[in-house]
Amino acid sequence: METGLVLLLLIFPLVGFLINLSVGKKIGRSLPGIIATAAVTGSFIISLFYFIQILSTGEAIEVHLFEWVAFGEFSVNLAFVLDQLSLLWLLVVTGIGALIHIYSIGYMHDDENVDRFFSYLNLFIFFMIVLVTANNLLVMFIGWEGVGLCSYLLIGFWYKNQQFNDAAKKAFIMNRIGDLGFLTGVFTLAYLFKTVDFATLKLALSTTTTPETSALLGVAAFCLFIGAMGKSAQIPLYTWLPDAMAGPTPVSALIHAATMVTAGIFMITRLNFLFDLTPDIQYFIAIIGAVTALFAASIGIVQTDIKKVLAYSTVSQLGLMFLALGLGAYQIAVFHVITHAFFKACLFLGSGSVIHAMGGEQDMRKMGGLKGVMSITYITFLVSTLSISGIPPFAGFFSKDEIMLVAFQNSPILWVVAMLASLLTAFYMFRVLYLTFFKEFRGTAEQKKHLHESPFSMTIPLIVLGVLATVGGLISLPFGYSWLNNYLSPIFSGSGAAEAHGFSTEQMVFMGVSTLIALIGMSLAYYKYMTKSTVPEEDEKITGFAKVLYNKYYIDEIYNAIFIKPIYAMANFFKNVVESIITGVVFGFALIAKGLSAPAKALQNGSVGFYLSFFVVAFCLLIICLFLV
């Protein structure tokens, strides 16, 4: 019974996927969306059920199916666990997933391949559930690569456009570089402890620490973090995420903002007992996180494509989460994952609503003044912008403030970097808001005629997410009691679970500073885009450092020059030169053999007389030899 119900969690989206894949074309345009939404909602309800159950019992539920992979010294089961951490993530994945499915019914209604879209979306949910409920690292890897596969399929959803296909391919390959790291990390742990189960690993790690193992633990943690870099788009493996915006906007909201890209944070949180033992790697994670946060935010301030801004913002926010992880504040990272899922999903869906109204236009220079026509989209976008910028009392303020506090307590330099990132965040987000919704409309007259608020299927998810982006901070308040810390405490190995800190004047000042920084960013944007009514310049007119920023520090070009081009050059070299050389050597041996055979061939000249005389001579020689012996 228990097993059956837990499995149903997985089976719902899988069945939805199969139905839409096999008969989706035959059941009309509306039904695929309804089936897919029902499937995810089913999973959400089950998640909710177990969530409520664990609130009262506090006990994790484990489900073992069968032996999946057998190594010489141990085997790996297809096994799942529902504990505090996985249930929390399940609620986010299936909850926001369901909302985005509803949204997609409206957004994708006119697409001829709507059935395929929903089947991929359900498959994604399936793999995401596998990822978060996995009981061991290899089952997690199924989900880990599975979501990458769905991401590939959905980025390249409009497969007739080869640029989109390039973006999809890039995402998949970059993720796989990370995946190699992930697997190597898993092998290191398996090699040390002959298990990949989380529970057993945790137990093993709490007892054994020889110098040799701790060196290998560092290797494991480092490799796993490389996996997280790929999946969660951190320097240097982040360039796929902005390109991934080629996919339909609901995909950007679900996969490339709210759920899949947080998998790296989930994995590190899951393995907190490992990372706690490797302080060097933790420090490295914190640095990468902080640098990524600032770096991506700086690119975000000059982008003109509304989705690109949001994409860099996602990279930047993920960086903040890694900063928290690196400082050992796992629950704060989780907190920010949740609030970020609310406000970023809302922002993406809002931008989707705008793009929908603009007839596919994504360039903010051609928008403006949409506030009047799209009031629901505007209000929800405003709320989420306030939330991400860290203005109290919106949800983002609380989670971001905690990250800042923990950074400040551990390393003032990292705190300054993170603060700068926050300043830029407030600036570029209000820039988006002003350019899109305020002032005069800058598009064509044709577009202006078509401007409209989106249908209910799209605005209702916006409203729900807007509300969550406003009140989501309630799950972890700074005033002495944090529900989230309390709830997650069984996951962490003692030291990691920071006690909810008391409320002090010092903290009050700190919160004031954070808010002030956000307000400065906001005012700068107001000054530039409202008071001075600036509209970003044409691409070719951008000069100086802004040009470097606009071109994303030319990182794509650099990667192209040092990785992609050499690989193609090597392919050419191998094909045209190396293959010929090897073939030449092989034929060389053949020629030598032929040359050696020439004297022998001369003997067989076809003349019977020659053969006879040769025979007689040889026979005589043989006789003589025999006599001599």
Next chain:
Amino acid sequence: MNIAIILIILLVGAILTYLSGNRWAPKVAMLFAIITAIFSIALLLEYHNTGTNFSVQWINSPSVMFSLKADGLSLIMVLLTSVLLPIILLTAVSHTVPYEKLLYSLILFMAFAMTGVFLSSDALLYYVFWELSLIPIYFIVVLWGNGSMSKRRRSALTFFIYTFAGSLFMLGAIIYLYTKTGSFQLEALYNANLSDTEQLWIFLAFFFAYAIKIPIFPFHTWQANVYQKAPLVGTLLLGALMSKMALYSALRWQLPIAPHAAHGMQTVVLTLSIIGVIYGSIVALKQDNLKRFFAYASLAHVGFIAAGIYALTLDGLQGAVLLMVAHGFGVVGLFFGSEVIYRRFNTPLISQMGGIKGQAPKFTIAFFLMIMASIAIPLSFNFVGEMTIMYGLYQVSIWYTVLIGTSMFLGAFFMLHMYQLVMLGEVRKKPFADLTVNEGLVFILLAAVLLFFGLYSKPIVDLVSPSLQEILMYVNR
């Protein structure tokens, strides 16, 4: 049940297929292929870890026995051959060619020879089967291949002489072993008392034969030409089964007979195998002929298997066997995909394809599944194999794992690159009919196998693990 029966069915099948005439040949061949598959499954059900032997004296002096031995490892290879055989025949259905009776007879004869290789436990008998398998494939390439007659004869002849030359070294090694032990029996050869120098030479002689046939870099140059020139069935026999013959032989003969040399030469052979993986992945990027493209992809994959074998760890060997089976099925899917496209577009060139996805949704799903399996996405059989090998290599050195692991993204790179060019983009004007029932059946069978064992590989592991442990015992003595 006597294990010789499998060989007898295949041989009788080959003869009867020829006698049945062009019209009936495909059906008779299919019948015998299915009977073989049924009997090998029956053999499996009867099998209980101990291994079954069958032995009669063949030649008295020197003492050559017609002795067969089926342990778990042989059985899995026999199963692979006999289950793939009907599928390979199915790919040829509804595609008539001249002299069908000869073609189908040769296919069964080839299966006969390869099964003989998998079952022999007498070195000379093994060698006879090994060389016997070369004859049918030579004629299949020459008589039914692609391109001009002179060109394919040249490719086939190069292949024939090249692999034959390699095998002669092996024959030399076998004769030398006979002079040492006075027997061709497997057990006797395992227990031959060889000095390290002798082991080294024997290891190298075997390696030469196997490296050409697998193929391992830099002994691979015949491969792309022959795979391209061969008709589909020929490519499938070569790629899915013949390469496995050599990989199997490394496990069965090379490692246990020359264990010290295997350890001594490990760095060299592992490096060559891994170079093959990376080299194949990169050189594939620039191939415009789809069959050549898959030939290089195959070079990468068999290199992966070879690395698993030469890891000399239980996980390496187990992964190698799993990947052998997975690759056998997977490579059939890939080459069959290229054939399906060829039948419709009438071109093997990638640059002239594109936009198929918009026209043939079923084929798109089938082909995509095959590609995902070949890049070892989790839940595919290939993943279980590759991952087990990577863990096996980790126990030798983490660097081997990382180096061979580059194929995770290099493989994805060249495969998705090809997929994008062939399947995606704007729809071309040329019509592309979706899969027929027969074609669909091939893909469904393959996908079912790849997914089932991707989820549940335990039966195979349980079957081969005792044999591999025995081999490892000899390797590590």
